[in-house]
Amino acid sequence: MGTKVRFGGAALVAVGILLLLLASTASAGKKKEPKKPPQQAPTSTALIGTSTTSSATTVKGGKSSATGSHSSGAGAPGAVGSTTLVLYDTTGTYGWLGELYAEAAANLASHFGPWQTEPVSSYQAGQIGQYTATIYIGSTYDEPLPASFLNDVYNATRPVIWIYDNVWELTNANPGFQTKYGWMWSQFDTSTVSHVDYKGVELTRDGVHNQGGIMSYSSVDPSKATDLADAVRDADGSTFPWALRSGELTYIGENPFVYTTETDRVHVFEDLLFDALDPAAPTQHRAMVRLEDINPSQDPAELKSVVDYLYSQGIPFGFGVSPVYTDPNGYYTNGTPESSSLSDHGNGIAADIKYMQAHGGTLVMHGYTHQYSNVINPYSAVTGDDFEFYRVTENADHTLNYLGPVPGDSTSWALGRLSASAKVFSRAGIAAAQIFEFPHYAGSAADYQAVAQDFATRWERGMYYGGWLSGSSIDYSHVIGEGFPYVVRDVYGTTVLPENCGPYAPEPFYGFKPHTVADILAAADANQVVRDGIATFYYHPFEGLDALKQVVEGFQQRGLTFVDPSQVAANG
Numbered sequence: 126m127g128t129k130v131r132f133g134g135a136a137l138v139a140v141g142i143l144l145l146l147l148a149s150t151a152s153a154g155k156k157k158e159p160k161k162p163p164q165q166a167p168t169s170t171a172l173i174g175t176s177t178t179s180s181a182t183t184v185k186g187g188k189s190s191a192t193g194s195h196s197s198g199a200g201a202p203g204a205v206g207s208t209t210l211v212l213y214d215t216t217g218t219y220g221w222l223g224e225l226y227a228e229a230a231a232n233l234a235s236h237f238g239p240w241q242t243e244p245v246s247s248y249q250a251g252q253i254g255q256y257t258a259t260i261y262i263g264s265t266y267d268e269p270l271p272a273s274f275l276n277d278v279y280n281a282t283r284p285v286i287w288i289y290d291n292v293w294e295l296t297n298a299n300p301g302f303q304t305k306y307g308w309m310w311s312q313f314d315t316s317t318v319s320h321v322d323y324k325g326v327e328l329t330r331d332g333v334h335n336q337g338g339i340m341s342y343s344s345v346d347p348s349k350a351t352d353l354a355d356a357v358r359d360a361d362g363s364t365f366p367w368a369l370r371s372g373e374l375t376y377i378g379e380n381p382f383v384y385t386t387e388t389d390r391v392h393v394f395e396d397l398l399f400d401a402l403d404p405a406a407p408t409q410h411r412a413m414v415r416l417e418d419i420n421p422s423q424d425p426a427e428l429k430s431v432v433d434y435l436y437s438q439g440i441p442f443g444f445g446v447s448p449v450y451t452d453p454n455g456y457y458t459n460g461t462p463e464s465s466s467l468s469d470h471g472n473g474i475a476a477d478i479k480y481m482q483a484h485g486g487t488l489v490m491h492g493y494t495h496q497y498s499n500v501i502n503p504y505s506a507v508t509g510d511d512f513e514f515y516r517v518t519e520n521a522d523h524t525l526n527y528l529g530p531v532p533g534d535s536t537s538w539a540l541g542r543l544s545a546s547a548k549v550f551s552r553a554g555i556a557a558a559q560i561f562e563f564p565h566y567a568g569s570a571a572d573y574q575a576v577a578q579d580f581a582t583r584w585e586r587g588m589y590y591g592g593w594l595s596g597s598s599i600d601y602s603h604v605i606g607e608g609f610p611y612v613v614r615d616v617y618g619t620t621v622l623p624e625n626c627g628p629y630a631p632e633p634f635y636g637f638k639p640h641t642v643a644d645i646l647a648a649a650d651a652n653q654v655v656r657d658g659i660a661t662f663y664y665h666p667f668e669g670l671d672a673l674k675q676v677v678e679g680f681q682q683r684g685l686t687f688v689d690p691s692q693v694a695a696n697g
């Protein structure tokens with residue numbers, strides 16, 4: 126009862142202040158709010174840019190039946206046990222984006238402990254005090270926010286991280302805001318900003334496509350508010366705060382989950398989470414490497430030379446194997462179908478796998494055939510080229526269409542493929558892999574659930590769909606891709622080892638842009654702003670030794686320590 130009276134009083138005061146503001150600014154609007162920036166709904170490329178190195182993608186979608194709600198999850202291995210409440214917007218034409226951003230935030234929060242997500246409209250008074258920290262992602266301009274939420278944020282004694290929209294509702298509801306917190310927003314700055322400076326490192330930002338603006342400020346009192354990172358305007362190099370902290374409130378003036386890349390300012394957000402959830406975390410910089418796309422067509426001599434090099438350097442590594450090679454349409458053999466298996470008599474790759482395991486290598490199951498049926502999906506239907514667990518087509522300009530689950534997809538279908546794959550390893554005398562990696566990092570929600578049943582750990586970037594948290598039908602046209610700087614347990618419930626520096630791929634592969642040693646090292650440099658991040662790249666043995674040596678030496682010069690992926694899977 127007392128609470129109700131207090132809220133009523135606060136609301137009346139707020140209305141009074143609003144009237145004063147309207148009078149003094151002669152604004153035509155009903156309330157004080159910044160002008161809406163030109164673009165609040167990013168394209169699909171903006172959302173899944175980080176999950177693939179392809180130059181562009183289109184998301185087509187389709188729906189599957191409801192899978193039940195997954196609105197909470199457990200912490201990753203090594204988590205300190207901090208708890209996070211993730212609140213997201215749901216209203217308006219693009220309200221569905223809120224759930225995707227909540228998935229991205231919850232995945233990161235799992236690094237520190239258990240998490241809970243809910244629409245901000247469901248917020249109950251006092252919830253902020255029940256978690257180590259709260260993250261609110263404002264993605265709908267003028268989402269109606271509960272008065273209890275605005276009151277609890279204002280009075281929070283636990284860290285609150287507020288992202289982007291609707292901070293004006295917080296300041297309008299709490300007239301003492303500027304006095305207490307020492308800053309006041311002014312408007313979304315839509316200057317071209319291609320860099321964000323953080324801890325002396327220049328991170329990139331897609332200033333060309335990202336038209337969402339970054340909040341700017343009418344006042345920042347440095348005795349109360351700390352400027353955490355700086356947005357740098359391209360035009361004249363001038364800067365303004367990208368994120369501010371005052372008391373328990375951290376405000377980030379834009380959504381860091383859109384238009385992300387390997388060298389992106391999203392790393393600032395990933396690091397700021399430590400301040401809220403594990404402030405005592407020591408800074409350490411580790412690294413991992415994975416040998417990629419090994420299958421029965423692999424040249425054993427190439428493989429042995431890279432393994433011997435890593436072993437000579439004392440570098441543990443992972444290696445992804447697809448145990449069956451198939452070219453069902455004879456794409457590379459003038460129409461004569463070809464296939465071979467790890468367990469075929471005389472196939473040398475099985476012996477090489479055992480050799481790798483004896484020289485610091487951790488086996489990763491990289492699907493079963495790394496292609497789908499005899500269907501072009503999207504390149505050749507050949508192992509190593511195509512998607513296995515997601516339907517993808519290619520356009521004439523090499524851009525990709527992510528259509529949705531493959532025909533016949535279900536959790537039991539995916540479990541069948543995992544089981545078939547495991548049997549081939551078993552017949553070749555190789556113990557079951559403990560880590561899984563989706564071919565081309567793509568699978569349906571049903572496929573992720575299948576992997577969660579058979580494996581404790583994946584090693585990749587992930588795809589996260591609309592409907593997963595809320596328990597409504599999965600909408601495959603609503604998807605966000607995410608790479609990780611550290612170990613998480615993602616919203617599918619599986620531990621995910623990070624991969625954030627990409628491959629060495631000097632030649633373009635269909636629509637995949639070249640990715641050089643310099644690109645890998647730039648990603649590692651950006652990742653260094655994350656205290657306790659793990660810079661990770663992958664490498665195809667057919668690329669030879671020279672580039673591998675360059676990356677390894679580059680990592681070592683940066684003070685990165687290569688660690689064993691199986692140890693990271695166990696301990697974080």
Ligand SMILES: [Zn+2]
Nearest residue numbers: 418509564565
């Ligand atoms: Zn692959």
